[in-house]
Amino acid sequence: MDDSDRLKGLPTAPFLAADIGGTHGRVALMCASAKDAGHVDTLAYRVFACAAFPTLTKLLEAFVDAEVRVPVKHCVLACAGQVLGDEVLNDNLPWPIHLSTLRDALGLDEVAVLNDFEALGYALDGPLAEGGRHLCGPLAPSGGPTLVIGPGTGLGASVHVPGVDGGFVLTTEAGQMDYAPNSLREREILAHIAPEGGYVAFEHIVSGPGLLTIYAALCALGGEAPQLTTPEAVTTAAMALADARAVEAVEIFCASLGSFTGNLAMAFMATGGIYLAGGFLSSIFGLLERSAFEQRFLHGRSARPLLSQVPVWVTEHGLHGVQGAARWYLRHGALETVVPRVAGATP
Numbered sequence: 247m248d249d250s251d252r253l254k255g256l257p258t259a260p261f262l263a264a265d266i267g268g269t270h271g272r273v274a275l276m277c278a279s280a281k282d283a284g285h286v287d288t289l290a291y292r293v294f295a296c297a298a299f300p301t302l303t304k305l306l307e308a309f310v311d312a313e314v315r316v317p318v319k320h321c322v323l324a325c326a327g328q329v330l331g332d333e334v335l336n337d338n339l340p341w342p343i344h345l346s347t348l349r350d351a352l353g354l355d356e357v358a359v360l361n362d363f364e365a366l367g368y369a370l371d372g373p374l375a376e377g378g379r380h381l382c383g384p385l386a387p388s389g390g391p392t393l394v395i396g397p398g399t400g401l402g403a404s405v406h407v408p409g410v411d412g413g414f415v416l417t418t419e420a421g422q423m424d425y426a427p428n429s430l431r432e433r434e435i436l437a438h439i440a441p442e443g444g445y446v447a448f449e450h451i452v453s454g455p456g457l458l459t460i461y462a463a464l465c466a467l468g469g470e471a472p473q474l475t476t477p478e479a480v481t482t483a484a485m486a487l488a489d490a491r492a493v494e495a496v497e498i499f500c501a502s503l504g505s506f507t508g509n510l511a512m513a514f515m516a517t518g519g520i521y522l523a524g525g526f527l528s529s530i531f532g533l534l535e536r537s538a539f540e541q542r543f544l545h546g547r548s549a550r551p552l553l554s555q556v557p558v559w560v561t562e563h564g565l566h567g568v569q570g571a572a573r574w575y576l577r578h579g580a581l582e583t584v585v586p587r588v589a590g591a592t593p
C-alpha cells in the first residue's frame with residue numbers, strides 16, 4: 247500500500263479522535279466532511295474525567311460502548327508529552343500510555359499521535375478562532391505566525407506558521423522553560439518554592455496546579471494556614487473577593503501568563519495573533535482583563551512596538567483539540583502514523 251492508497255482509505259470511514267489532558271479526556275467520533283474538503287464532522291463527543299478510569303484504554307472503551315455503532319479502525323490521539331517508541335511520556339497524565347496495547351485492546355488498525363497543542367493549532371481556521379473573546383491589542387491580526395497557549399493541568403503552546411496548503415504547526419515544550427519572576431513578590435514566591443535555587447518550570451506557576459502553588463506560597467509567606475485546597479476554590483474566592491491571598495494569587499497567575507505569552511510572541515514574531523485556550527481562562531476572563539496581563543505581555547521599550555500590534559483572544563479549549571487532531575490526521579496522519587498494525591506482530 248503506498249501513501250496515496252493510505253490517504254484514500256482514511257477519509258471515508260469514521261474514526262476516533264481523543265484529546266487527552268492531565269484532567270480531562272475529550273473523545274469524539276469524527277469523519278471527513280462530505281461538503282467541505284479538509285474539514286471534519288463531529289458525529290459524537292464526550293468529556294471524561296481521566297482520574298475515573300484505570301487506563302486510557304478503559305476511558306476510550308467507555309466512549310465506544312456509549313457512542314459508537316459502526317466499525318472503527320483508526321484513532322488519533324492528541325496528547326501532551328513525548329512519544330518514545332511505543333510509549334507516551336507525560337508526567338501530568340494519571341497513567342502511562344502504551345500505544346500498541348491501546349491499539350490491540352480496541353481492535354484498531356492504527357493509532358496516530360500528535361501533541362495536544364499541535365492539534366489546537368490545526369483547529370485555528372475553524373471555530374477556535376471564531377469564538378474568541380478579545381483580551382488586548384488590535385481587533386484584527388496583521389498576518390504572520392499565530393500562537394495557541396493554554397494553562398490547564400500543564401502549560402501547552404504551539405505555533406501556526408502560514409503557508410501553502412494551510413501552512414503548518416510547530417509544537418513546543420514552552421511550558422517547560424524556566425520561570426522568570428518579574429516583581430519582588432514573584433521573587434519571594436520563587437524563593438519559597440525553590441529555597442536552594444534550581445529549575446522551576448513556567449508550568450509550575452502558570453497552570454491550574456500552579457495557581458494553587460502560588461496561593462499556598464503566599465499563605466506561607468504571610469504565616470497563614472491555607473484555607474483553599476483546589477485551583478477552582480482559589481478562582482471562586484478571588485472572583486467573590488472573599489480571600490485576599492486568592493485575589494493576589496490570581497493576579498500573579500495572570501501577570502505571569504502575560505510574561506510567558508509575550509516571551510513566546512517575541513520568540514516567534516506572532517503577528518498573526520494569540521489564542522489563550524486554557525481549560526479555565528474563560529471562567530476568569532473578567533479578572534484577566536483587569537489584571538496586569540497586558541502590561542506584562544507588552545514587556546519593555548524595545549519589544550513594545552511589535553507586541554502592541556499583536557491581538558490576544560481567550561477561547562474555549564473544548565472540542566477544538568479533537569477537531570484539530572482529526573484534521574491533522576486527514577492531512578498528515580496516514581503518512582506519519584506511529585503504530586500501524588503489522589500482521590501477527592505486536593511491537
Ligand SMILES: Nc1ncnc2c1ncn2[C@@H]1O[C@H](COP(=O)(O)OP(=O)(O)OP(=O)(O)O)[C@@H](O)[C@H]1O
Nearest residue numbers: 267268269270398399400454455477478481525526
Ligand atoms: N474554574 C477553575 N479555576 C481554576 N482552576 C481550574 C478551574 N477549572 C479547572 N481548573 C484547573 O484546570 C486544570 C484542568 O485544566 P483543563 O480542563 O485544561 O484540563 P486538561 O485539558 O486535562 O489539561 P492539560 O491539557 O493541560 O493536561 C486542573 O488543574 C483544574 O484544577
